[in-house]
Amino acid sequence: MNSTATTRTPPRSARNASCCTGGLVTKVNHSCDPNCGIRLNFSGAHNFVAREPIVAGQEITFDYAMRNYTVEHFPAHCQCGSRHCRDHITGWKDLPGQRKADYRGFVAPYLPDIDNQCATMHHTSQQKG
Numbered sequence: 001m002n003s004t005a006t007t008r009t010p011p012r013s014a015r016n017a018s019c020c021t022g023g024l025v026t027k028v029n030h031s032c033d034p035n036c037g038i039r040l041n042f043s044g045a046h047n048f049v050a051r052e053p054i055v056a057g058q059e060i061t062f063d064y065a066m067r068n069y070t071v072e073h074f075p076a077h078c079q080c081g082s083r084h085c086r087d088h089i090t091g092w093k094d095l096p097g098q099r100k101a102d103y104r105g106f107v108a109p110y111l112p113d114i115d116n117q118c119a120t121m122h123h124t125s126q127q128k129g
């Protein structure tokens, strides 16, 4: 491959395809104190739902832990700047219990389901042991 091929602007159709494949979720930044949450829509995809009033021009944010059980690809410090910043972007698994309660109704439903399954398995294994 020659070097000009790697820097050339892709055709419009390719740019449109790459811009749309990830949906809106790839364009919304993380915050540890987000103004949006996640709800599943009729197709099983994630919709953003406001957790608080959002004014025109304000950036919309969500917590990556609202849709990911674990997050391992953000090793650096979180830069969201919120007063509730937990310093590292973590998944649902590593959220404090109070934060999970704060996010109730604004996270992908499979996350609390995993917690419940883990609690049941833990409880069952304790009874056996």
Ligand SMILES: [Zn+2]
Pocket: 031, 032, 033, 078, 079, 080, 081, 082, 084, 085, 086, 087, 088
């Ligand atoms: Zn943060």
